[in-house]
Amino acid sequence: MRELRTEILVVGAGPAGIAAAVSAERAGARALLVDMQAEPGGQIWRGQWNKATDPAARQWLGALRASPVETRYGLRLIDLPAPGLAVFDGDSGPLRVRCERLVIAGGARERLLPFPGWTLPGVFGAGGLQVLAKNGWPVAGQRIVIAGSGPLLLAAAATLRGLGAKIVRIAEQTGWRDLAGFGAGLLRHPRKLAQAAGLARRLAGVRYRGNTWVAHADGDDRVRSVTLASGSHREQIHCDALAVGFGLLPNTDIARALGCELRDGAVWVDGHQHTSVAGVYCAGEGTGIGGVDQALAQGEIAGCAAAGRAELAGAALARRRQSDRFAANLRRHFVLRDELRRLAEPDTVLCRCENVRYGAAATCTGTREARLQLRLGMGHCQGRICGAATEFLFGWNAATPRPPLAPASLACFTATSSSENPPQDPT
Amino acid sequence: MPPELCVRVDGVEIQVPAECSVAAALRSAGFSSTRHSLDGTPRAACCGMGVCFECRVRIDGVERLGCLVRVREGMEISRDA
Ligand SMILES: Cc1cc2nc3c(=O)[nH]c(=O)nc-3n(C[C@H](O)[C@H](O)[C@H](O)COP(=O)(O)OP(=O)(O)OC[C@H]3O[C@@H](n4cnc5c(N)ncnc54)[C@H](O)[C@@H]3O)c2cc1C
Ligand code: FES
Numbered sequence: 247m248r249e250l251r252t253e254i255l256v257v258g259a260g261p262a263g264i265a266a267a268v269s270a271e272r273a274g275a276r277a278l279l280v281d282m283q284a285e286p287g288g289q290i291w292r293g294q295w296n297k298a299t300d301p302a303a304r305q306w307l308g309a310l311r312a313s314p315v316e317t318r319y320g321l322r323l324i325d326l327p328a329p330g331l332a333v334f335d336g337d338s339g340p341l342r343v344r345c346e347r348l349v350i351a352g353g354a355r356e357r358l359l360p361f362p363g364w365t366l367p368g369v370f371g372a373g374g375l376q377v378l379a380k381n382g383w384p385v386a387g388q389r390i391v392i393a394g395s396g397p398l399l400l401a402a403a404a405t406l407r408g409l410g411a412k413i414v415r416i417a418e419q420t421g422w423r424d425l426a427g428f429g430a431g432l433l434r435h436p437r438k439l440a441q442a443a444g445l446a447r448r449l450a451g452v453r454y455r456g457n458t459w460v461a462h463a464d465g466d467d468r469v470r471s472v473t474l475a476s477g478s479h480r481e482q483i484h485c486d487a488l489a490v491g492f493g494l495l496p497n498t499d500i501a502r503a504l505g506c507e508l509r510d511g512a513v514w515v516d517g518h519q520h521t522s523v524a525g526v527y528c529a530g531e532g533t534g535i536g537g538v539d540q541a542l543a544q545g546e547i548a549g550c551a552a553a554g555r556a557e558l559a560g561a562a563l564a565r566r567r568q569s570d571r572f573a574a575n576l577r578r579h580f581v582l583r584d585e586l587r588r589l590a591e592p593d594t595v596l597c598r599c600e601n602v603r604y605g606a607a608a609t610c611t612g613t614r615e616a617r618l619q620l621r622l623g624m625g626h627c628q629g630r631i632c633g634a635a636t637e638f639l640f641g642w643n644a645a646t647p648r649p650p651l652a653p654a655s656l657a658c659f660t661a662t663s664s665s666e667n668p669p670q671d672p673t
Numbered sequence: 674m675p676p677e678l679c680v681r682v683d684g685v686e687i688q689v690p691a692e693c694s695v696a697a698a699l700r701s702a703g704f705s706s707t708r709h710s711l712d713g714t715p716r717a718a719c720c721g722m723g724v725c726f727e728c729r730v731r732i733d734g735v736e737r738l739g740c741l742v743r744v745r746e747g748m749e750i751s752r753d754a
Contacts, residue, residue: 282723282741283723283741284694284741284742284743289722320741320742322723337737337742355720355722355724356720356724358719358720358725365710365714365716366715367705367706367715367716367717368705368717369719370718370719370720370721371719371720371721373721373722374718374719374720374721374722375721376721377721377722377740378694378696378697378718378721378740379697381693381694381696381697381721381740381743382690382692382693382694382697382698382701383693383694383696383697383700383718383721384697384700384701467705467706467715468705468706468715468717595710598710598716598719598725598727599726600711601710601711601712625726626726626729627724627725627726630724630725631720631724631725653726653736655735
């Protein structure tokens with residue numbers, strides 16, 4: 247197996263990982279930055295590598311290009327068999343990396359919840375369709391309904407409209423009182439306020455509804471319409487695509503596999519972004535959902551600290567405090583309503599990989615029983631989608647990740663010291 | 674016209690936009706699904722970021738996620754991986 251050595255391994259080349267790797271090099275350390283996507287940029291800067299239009303993207307992607315940071319793309323971290331050893335799998339075959347310190351910058355994923363019709367082709371996550379479109383998924387001329395919760399609905403709508411889609415409705419489940427509260431909280435964040443004003447301009451004329459959520463989607467070989475609910479009122483809207491996301495969830499699989507402590511579903515870190523495990527740092531959305539400014543500030547701090555020069559991160563500390571307040575405002579005002587726990591019907595698929603239905607899962611007492619009896623969460627995605635759903639629907643704890651963290655090619659197991667763990671059955 | 678390149682999908686040669694992911698290329702070429710679930714219903718890309726695995730296809734013989742891989746001239750893509 248190919249092998250690389252580095253001082254600081256940064257996993258994830260979104261804003262947090264880029265800032266961490268560039269800052270570590272500036273502080274005099276050697277860094278290797280790896281991501282499973284084809285290019286750096288993470289979720290927010292997808293498709294910006296060759297044509298950055300966003301000023302922050304231009305600044306940081308430019309800094310990455312100019313820095314001596316070593317980079318590898320198209321490689322997914324699948325195992326951490328021993329301290330200081332990481333195994334990746336990807337297009338070009340497996341890669342083993344030996345490092346002295348690790349910065350986890352794996353970002354967040356969307357929370358997707360089951361409702362009748364959610365598995366139809368043409369139903370996406372909200373940020374999901376946005377990032378697909380940033381990589382060329384055709385949306386021009388399409389009628390798109392966006393639903394779910396959180397500011398990402400607006401960012402997704404603006405991107406899709408900019409690419410020529412017709413946004414026929416944005417349905418936010420949060421009520422107007424909380425939306426107003428969130429808006430008032432933005433007054434303390436001039437940059438966020440400017441971003442919000444920009445979004446409002448780009449979305450002028452689009453119908454935005456609070457207190458409204460998706461009831462079901464209907465179609466044949468793909469989605470044709472969605473029915474939205476608001477109180478007892480129902481409205482059917484014809485559409486070519488439905489983009490539904492219920493907020494973001496920190497990705498914690500890598501940190502949990504290493505035994506890092508979690509708090510409130512996010513990786514716990516100290517003031518230097520250091521986790522509870524020696525030599526392991528975490529930056530960005532993995533530590534809690536706080537947006538791109540938080541990711542950049544935390545990345546800078548983690549990079550400097552991992553390089554042993556924490557004192558160089560001075561200015562980023564103040565920016566991190568500012569974005570912590572934004573994160574708290576976000577959490578306070580976008581709380582999911584109870585009705586969302588009752589959308590799925592007994593025959594609605596809950597685990598998309600293993601086709602486990604809601605009715606069957608609801609008879610189980612927890613994740614372990616549902617795994618053993620029904621194979622819930624045992625398929626390709628390893629419970630990344632249904633685990634978040636069962637946590638919200640039933641209050642179940644997610645299963646602890648076991649290597650490999652994603653289905654991997656056999657070649658990955660030939661030379662790692664954790665090879666007593668056979669690749670999980672992918673069927 | 675934006676530049677295009679040529680790939681084979683399920684054995685058939687098609688032209689797709691050059692600057693996009695495999696998932697996007699399949700959709701541009703008119704395929705609405707990437708796989709079928711255990712009960713035969715069609716499935717397609719959903720999360721866009723390597724989490725849901727609904728976009729998986731076989732690329733040059735190896736199972737890959739269509740949303741994470743870019744199209745390349747001459748790629749062999751088969752659905753229902
Ligand atoms: C789908 C989606 C769309 C979003 N769109 C916007 C937007 O338009 N505007 C906005 O303000 N915010 C958006 N956000 C929020 C956004 O995540 C943050 O603002 C910002 O991108 C966070 O930066 P980050 O570096 O923490 O994480 P990310 O940008 O998510 O970067 C994490 C990176 O880690 C990589 N990674 C994860 N696991 C592995 C692994 N095992 N091996 C290798 N690489 C791995 C991922 O591929 C990804 O590139 C979006 C979030 C999501 C999930
Ligand atoms: S669309 Fe979910 S993994 Fe590709």
